[in-house]
Amino acid sequence: MVYARLMAVDREHVLRSAAALLTRRSTATMDEVARAAGISRATLHRHFAGRDALVRALEALCIAECEAALDAARPDEGPAAEAVHRLVRAIEPSAALLAFLYSENQLFEGEQQNQGWTRLDERLTALFRRGQESGEFRIDLTPAWLTEALYGLLTSGAWAVAEGRVAAKDFTYMIVELLLGGARRTRTPRREES
Amino acid sequence: MVYARLMAVDREHVLRSAAALLTRRSTATMDEVARAAGISRATLHRHFAGRDALVRALEALCIAECEAALDAARPDEGPAAEAVHRLVRAIEPSAALLAFLYSENQLFEGEQQNQGWTRLDERLTALFRRGQESGEFRIDLTPAWLTEALYGLLTSGAWAVAEGRVAAKDFTYMIVELLLGGARRTRTPRREES
DNA sequence: ACCATATGAGACACTGATGTCTCATATGGG
DNA sequence: CCCATATGAGACATCAGTGTCTCATATGGT
Numbered sequence: 183m184v185y186a187r188l189m190a191v192d193r194e195h196v197l198r199s200a201a202a203l204l205t206r207r208s209t210a211t212m213d214e215v216a217r218a219a220g221i222s223r224a225t226l227h228r229h230f231a232g233r234d235a236l237v238r239a240l241e242a243l244c245i246a247e248c249e250a251a252l253d254a255a256r257p258d259e260g261p262a263a264e265a266v267h268r269l270v271r272a273i274e275p276s277a278a279l280l281a282f283l284y285s286e287n288q289l290f291e292g293e294q295q296n297q298g299w300t301r302l303d304e305r306l307t308a309l310f311r312r313g314q315e316s317g318e319f320r321i322d323l324t325p326a327w328l329t330e331a332l333y334g335l336l337t338s339g340a341w342a343v344a345e346g347r348v349a350a351k352d353f354t355y356m357i358v359e360l361l362l363g364g365a366r367r368t369r370t371p372r373r374e375e376s
Numbered sequence: 377m378v379y380a381r382l383m384a385v386d387r388e389h390v391l392r393s394a395a396a397l398l399t400r401r402s403t404a405t406m407d408e409v410a411r412a413a414g415i416s417r418a419t420l421h422r423h424f425a426g427r428d429a430l431v432r433a434l435e436a437l438c439i440a441e442c443e444a445a446l447d448a449a450r451p452d453e454g455p456a457a458e459a460v461h462r463l464v465r466a467i468e469p470s471a472a473l474l475a476f477l478y479s480e481n482q483l484f485e486g487e488q489q490n491q492g493w494t495r496l497d498e499r500l501t502a503l504f505r506r507g508q509e510s511g512e513f514r515i516d517l518t519p520a521w522l523t524e525a526l527y528g529l530l531t532s533g534a535w536a537v538a539e540g541r542v543a544a545k546d547f548t549y550m551i552v553e554l555l556l557g558g559a560r561r562t563r564t565p566r567r568e569e570s
Numbered sequence: 571a572c573c574a575t576a577t578g579a580g581a582c583a584c585t586g587a588t589g590t591c592t593c594a595t596a597t598g599g600g
Numbered sequence: 601c602c603c604a605t606a607t608g609a610g611a612c613a614t615c616a617g618t619g620t621c622t623c624a625t626a627t628g629g630t
Contacts, residue, residue, distance in 0.1 A: 208481060211617065222578045224620095232619070263560060285479035287402060310559070320561040326541045327550050328559055334532025335525060342524040356521050364558030365504070365522055366457060367514040405587065416608045418590095426589070 193229060195219065197243050200236060205278040206344070208285060212236075237286060238296075244283055245298035247276040252305055262313030263362055266332075269309070270361075271354045273336065278344065281337035303329055328361075335361055387423060389413065391437050394430060399472040400538070402479060406430075431480060432490075438477055439492035441470040446499055456507030457556055460526075463503070464555075465548045467530065472538065475531035497523055522555075529555055 199219040203210050210218075212233055216226040230236040251272035257265045273280075289295055303326075310328040313319035319328075335357045342348040348356060393413040397404050404412075406427055410420040424430040445466035451459045467474075483489055497520075504522040507513035513522075529551045536542040542550060 207485065208479075212619095213617085223618095224579075225577055227619070228576085233617090285481075287479075291401065313559070318561060319559045320557075323550060323554060323559060324542070327536060327546075327554075330532045330536040330541060331529060331550075331554050334528040334535075338524045338528025341528075342521060347520045347524060348518070352521075356517060356525075360517060360521075360525050360555070360558065362558045362560045363514075364554065364556045364560075365507070365513045365517060366556045366558075367512060368562075406589095407587085417588095418609075419607055421589070422606085427587090 193239075196221065196226065196229060197239060201240055201243070201279045201282070204240070205282045205340075208282055237283075237289070240279065241283055241289060241296055242298070244276055244279045245296060245302065248273060248280070248302055249298070249305075251276065252302070257305065257309045258312070262309060262316060262318050265309060266313075266362060267354070267358045270332075270336075270358050274353055277336045277340040277353070280333070281340045284333060284337050306332065332361060387433075390415065390420065390423060391433060395434055395437070395473045395476070398434070399476045399534075402476055431477075431483070434473065435477055435483060435490055436492070438470055438473045439490060439496065442467060442474070442496055443492070443499075445470065446496070451499065451503045452506070456503060456510060456512050459503060460507075460556060461548070461552045464526075464530070464552050468547055471530045471534040471547070474527070475534040478527060478531050500526065526551075526555060 196219045200215045203215055203218040207214075212226060213223050215236070216223040219226065226236075230239060252269060254272045255265055255269035257269065259265065283289060290299075306329040307325040310319060310325035314321050314325065339348065339353050339357050343350050343353055390413045394409045397409055397412040401408075406420060407417050409430070410417040413420065420430075424433060446463060448466045449459055449463035451463065453459065477483060484493075500523040501519040504513060504519035508515050508519065533542065533547050533551050537544050537547055
């Protein structure tokens with residue numbers, strides 16, 4: 183297997199372009215995915231057994247990215263609010279892919295869904311819980327709901343940016359400010375801007 | 377056409393059960409949709425030319441419901457925050473259907489998408505803008521983003537309830553409080569509870 | 571130059587869903 | 601009772617996407 187380097191098509195690039203395409207049109211065909219990656223359908227099939235395998239690979243990629251973002255955000259350090267801010271900033275590049283997978287609800291109805299999601303949920307939930315216990319966050323919104331809401335805002339944000347309704351540079355700010363501060367005008371409007 | 381009353385299958389019921397099913401499994405087949413409504417596939421086809429027509433009908437239904445909810449919420453009366461609260465409460469029964477259509481992004485990529493959505497967007501945007509001009513809402517989050525975020529939170533909320541992660545009775549409270557007040561604990565924690 | 575491997579192009583069968591049709595039956599008004 | 605209509609069941613062709621295969625060609629080490 184010294185010839186492994188002959189593999190001109192790198193899996194990473196294929197997954198990237200597939201993510202970019204499926205984010206826009208979630209019903210794109212395998213042929214379109216292949217062409218978007220600049221390869222033939224046959225080659226695509228050689229790397230990913232089928233559409234299902236491709237989506238699973240994207241799922242794994244997204245989970246890995248989200249976990250990496252979570253690691254980089256150091257969720258256990260400093261004020262929870264700032265940790266959330268770091269997290270959103272770190273997860274932004276993965277938001278579009280997350281939005282695609284979020285709408286692929288068939289991923290979660292099977293008997294054996296990727297346990298990576300529940301691990302992510304737990305870590306996010308823990309972050310919000312920490313914020314509650316430290317007195318930073320209100321306690322009448324459950325950590326589970328805050329986690330779910332974060333997912334929702336990330337997907338909405340990705341969509342809004344893709345549609346041109348929100349400037350890409352405002353992505354993090356809009357999400358963090360809404361998630362933490364809400365729309366009501368009462369206190370600490372800005373600050374901790376990047 | 378005196379025999380119109382012979383129509384045993386009422387369109388409304390079919391749309392309702394289709395919405396309920398597609399909300400859970402967005403890839404449900406026409407046969408499943410028919411069976412869920414208690415009719416045969418042939419009859420379903422007699423009422424809706426095809427799957428596309430069915431989704432379009434659901435889209436129209438959802439838009440009508442949302443507009444009715446918006447009307448009932450009296451978005452131009454009283455404080456904008458309370459209007460938002462009334463709106464979310466009124467739109468709650470349609471949230472699941474909204475979530476389904478929201479993920480059906482093919483609806484928005486065609487050249488001629490239902491203009492009802494843009495009308496809804498405009499009315500929601502106007503509500504948030506009114507809140508900003510009255511000094512209730514902060515001005516650094518654009519009305520367009522607040523509108524998009526509301527959609528996102530509604531779909532997340534519907535999903536969370538369906539998954540059992542959030543109690544159905546908390547739906548409105550969780551969404552309104554997060555959208556208006558955010559997660560940060562600083563001021564006016566509860567109040568204006570239903 | 572040689573050779574192993576990866577790729578592209580295309581053909582092919584298969585599958586699942588869709589849309590259309592027919593016919594028998596049930597329903598309800600006249 | 602008669603008849604118009606709606607429905608259910610099923611057959612049927614169609615179609616798009618998928619997965620598999622073959623073969624010719626390109627690529628890049630040796």
